[in-house]
Amino acid sequence: MLAVARGDLSAFGQLVSRHQTSAWNAAYRFLGNTADAEDIAQEAFLRILDSADRYQPTASLRTYLYRIVTRLCFDLSRRNRRRRHQPLPDLAANCPSPEGVFILDERAAAVRQALDSLPPAQKMAVILRYYEDLSYREIAAILKTTVKGVERLLARARATLEDRLGGFLEG
Amino acid sequence: MRCKAVRSKLDRLSRQELAPRARKRIEAHLSVCADCRRHLAAQERLAVLLTSLPKPPTVPEGFGDRLMAVARERQAARRPVPGSLWRLRWSSPPGTDRRLVAVGRKATQAMALAGGLLIGVLMGQQTWRSAHPSISQQTIEPDPVAVYELDYLTDAPGGSLVQSYLTLTNAPNHNGT
Numbered sequence: 627m628l629a630v631a632r633g634d635l636s637a638f639g640q641l642v643s644r645h646q647t648s649a650w651n652a653a654y655r656f657l658g659n660t661a662d663a664e665d666i667a668q669e670a671f672l673r674i675l676d677s678a679d680r681y682q683p684t685a686s687l688r689t690y691l692y693r694i695v696t697r698l699c700f701d702l703s704r705r706n707r708r709r710r711h712q713p714l715p716d717l718a719a720n721c722p723s724p725e726g727v728f729i730l731d732e733r734a735a736a737v738r739q740a741l742d743s744l745p746p747a748q749k750m751a752v753i754l755r756y757y758e759d760l761s762y763r764e765i766a767a768i769l770k771t772t773v774k775g776v777e778r779l780l781a782r783a784r785a786t787l788e789d790r791l792g793g794f795l796e797g
Numbered sequence: 798m799r800c801k802a803v804r805s806k807l808d809r810l811s812r813q814e815l816a817p818r819a820r821k822r823i824e825a826h827l828s829v830c831a832d833c834r835r836h837l838a839a840q841e842r843l844a845v846l847l848t849s850l851p852k853p854p855t856v857p858e859g860f861g862d863r864l865m866a867v868a869r870e871r872q873a874a875r876r877p878v879p880g881s882l883w884r885l886r887w888s889s890p891p892g893t894d895r896r897l898v899a900v901g902r903k904a905t906q907a908m909a910l911a912g913g914l915l916i917g918v919l920m921g922q923q924t925w926r927s928a929h930p931s932i933s934q935q936t937i938e939p940d941p942v943a944v945y946e947l948d949y950l951t952d953a954p955g956g957s958l959v960q961s962y963l964t965l966t967n968a969p970n971h972n973g974t
Binding site: 633635638639642643646647650651654655660663664667668671672675676733734737738752755756757761762763777778780781784787788791794795 | 808
């Protein structure tokens with residue numbers, strides 16, 4: 627980051643290579659389409675570039691990046707409340723039987739819908755916990771709350787998800 | 798421990814994020830509370846369901862190249878144009894520590910404020926002096942006898958009108974009216 631603050635674009639390029647997947651995955655999981663996810667991921671890195679000389683290493687760069695992605699996702703979702711999701715990726719390669727494909731599609735669609743029904747903060751907490759595999763402490767730093775705050779967010783999210791996905795959870 | 802407090806920490810327990818003391822208390826509670834054990838099992842099933850979602854598509858091809866192109870454009874736009882005085886004056890060169898610029902601005906503002914205060918104090922002093930002149934600064938009025946060459950009147954007899962006049966004109970703070 628010091629090199630980036632000095633205007634070293636090759637250092638910035640290395641930073642992008644190292645963290646682009648994290649930024650992209652979080653944005654895609656939240657927004658559900660590649661166009662928005664790319665815009666958000668790109669804007670997040672550009673904001674890091676613009677503010678490199680003000681960066682304070684009080685949090686890791688990954689936390690800082692996730693925090694910017696989160697804020698941008700929240701802003702965009704407020705503007706695009708009714709954005710439709712893109713079709714789910716083709717699952718046939720992993721599941722040969724037609725019934726299996728149908729079941730997987732149906733389950734994935736139900737999970738996606740249940741996630742989309744969550745308030746933004748709960749949804750992002752679920753994404754960071756279950757898909758980005760971050761610790762509660764890291765999630766708290768990203769969402770600018772406490773560990774207890776994250777516990778509450780996830781507890782409420784789980785209650786909603788269990789309620790909506792009850793049929794898929796039995797057994 | 799209450800079930801509500803335990804259930805909020807079950808996920809952290811499964812991720813081994815709890816301090817040893819808290820972990821022991823929760824494990825002790827789970828050993829005697831079937832409801833909380835069922836709750837933990839439900840959380841684990843939910844975690845499996847959530848993570849069964851397909852992975853997102855990979856980062857689009859060329860993402861890094863497009864981003865670097867925009868980054869280069871922005872960096873070039875920030876550089877001052879040669880010969881552009883206002884840009885040289887008001888824009889910081891790339892890499893300039895904006896904290897130093899902010900400190901410089903604050904120092905300039907502080908000096909301007911101090912200068913204004915000093916001018917105000919000096920003006921106040923001047924106003925006060927003109928309203929309250931000290932004795933040494935008082936204008937000494939010229940002796941009217943000397944000014945108007947009335948020396949011959951000093952020989953006037955005592956009690957005469959001339960003497961009274963001379964006494965009056967020579968008294969302190971006389972303003973001639």
